[in-house]
Amino acid sequence: EAGVVQSPRYKIIEKKQPVAFWCNPISGHNTLYWYLQNLGQGPELLIRYENEEAVDDSQLPKDRFSAERLKGVDSTLKIQPAELGDSAVYLCASSSGQGARETQYFGPGTRLLVL
Amino acid sequence: GENVEQHPSTLSVQEGDSAVIKCTYSDSASNYFPWYKQELGKRPQLIIDIRSNVGEKKDQRIAVTLNKTAKHFSLHITETQPEDSAVYFCAAVVGAGSYQLTFGKGTKLSVIP
Numbered sequence: 001e002a003g004v005v006q007s008p009r010y011k012i013i014e015k016k017q018p019v020a021f022w023c024n025p026i027s028g029h030n031t032l033y034w035y036l037q038n039l040g041q042g043p044e045l046l047i048r049y050e051n052e053e054a055v056d057d058s059q060l061p062k063d064r065f066s067a068e069r070l071k072g073v074d075s076t077l078k079i080q081p082a083e084l085g086d087s088a089v090y091l092c093a094s095s096s097g098q099g100a101r102e103t104q105y106f107g108p109g110t111r112l113l114v115l
Numbered sequence: 116g117e118n119v120e121q122h123p124s125t126l127s128v129q130e131g132d133s134a135v136i137k138c139t140y141s142d143s144a145s146n147y148f149p150w151y152k153q154e155l156g157k158r159p160q161l162i163i164d165i166r167s168n169v170g171e172k173k174d175q176r177i178a179v180t181l182n183k184t185a186k187h188f189s190l191h192i193t194e195t196q197p198e199d200s201a202v203y204f205c206a207a208v209v210g211a212g213s214y215q216l217t218f219g220k221g222t223k224l225s226v227i228p
Contacts, residue, residue, distance in 0.1 A: 004158075007152060041122075042204045042218025043159065091158070103149070104216065106158040 004107035006092050012113045018080035018109065021110045025073065025094030032069060033104060034077050035091040043091055043106075049075065082114045116144040121219025128195050138205035139187040140201045147208040148188050149216070150179060154201045162203075163190070163210045164203050168178050 005024040013019050025032050030051050034042035046065065048056040051072040060067065064083070069075040071073055089109040093103040118141040128134050140148075149164035165172045165179045165188065172179050176195075181188040192199055205219045 040221070042119075042206070042220055043216075044213055044218070048215070095211045103161055103164065106151075106160070 004092055004094055004105055006090075006107035006110055008110055009108060010111050010113075011084055013113065014115050015084055016081040018078065019082050019112065020076050020078045021090050021092075021093030021112075023075045023107060025075075025092070026096075026105055027104040029094035029096050029105075030072065030076050031095045031102070033093040033095075034067060034075070035093065035106075037109070039088070042093055046077070051056070079112075080114075084114050087112055087114045116147060117207055117215070117217040119205060119219045121205050121222055124220065125223045125225070127225045127227060130156075130195060130197060132195055134157045134188045134190075134195050134199070134201055134224055135228075136205070136224070137187060138189070138207075138219050139185075140207040140217075141186070142207070143183075143186060145207040146171060148179070148181060149206050150190050151206065152201045152202045152216075153204065154220075158203060182214050183202050192224075195224075197228050200224055201224045 007022050012043045032049040034046040036046055045059055047054055047060045047067050049069045052069050065079055068075045089111050091109045092107040093104040096102045119190050120140045146167035151159035153159040153164045163174050163177050163179050165181050170181055176193045178191040202221045202223050204221045205217045
């Protein structure tokens with residue numbers, strides 16, 4: 001079974017530039033999560049999708065962050081404009097059932113460095 | 116919201132010894148507690164989880180215990196090996212209905228050969 005795929009793996013941009021991350025969840029997983037992981041910290045949820053619907057985006061900084069999952073499969077997370085403090089690892093995860101009681105499988109993450 | 120505290124932040128053990136990592140949570144409605152292992156530069160991987168209707172679960176050298184009354188759960192690794200060296204994260208579901216996993220800050224485990 002293929003795992004969660006993310007791209008790019010690394011991204012270096014200058015501040016104020018836009019950036020986008022892509023995630024392909026495990027086939028058949030209808031729940032998709034985007035997490036932010038700062039160095040030395042645990043992942044923090046940004047947004048959760050059930051199919052194409054964003055059911056929990058309370059932690060997403062909506063002034064500069066946006067996400068979409070148009071067909072209920074792949075998802076993109078965008079930052080515009082990026083700030084120095086956005087440097088972190090952005091993790092995507094998926095699970096097969098509704099709710100966090102089902103196991104979440106993580107992708108390898110995108111490591112973002114904003115200069 | 117939920118708050119998960121994890122201790123210690125770093126842990127060094129000799130190969131073959133046991134390692135114990137402890138977590139406490141604040142929301143008494145939390146009912147699912149996974150543990151993830153993250154090697155440097157790699158994805159977090161689930162190693163074991165426990166649900167609130169169970170007090171203990173074991174998988175080979177790894178075990179997790181849950182005390183719902185005290186709102187704490189622990190990861191136990193026996194006969195540690197160098198490949199157990201990684202950062203371990205505990206997590207808890209934020210109450211019933213919200214489905215949000217809240218993670219602890221992690222424990223960096225070093226197993227010394």
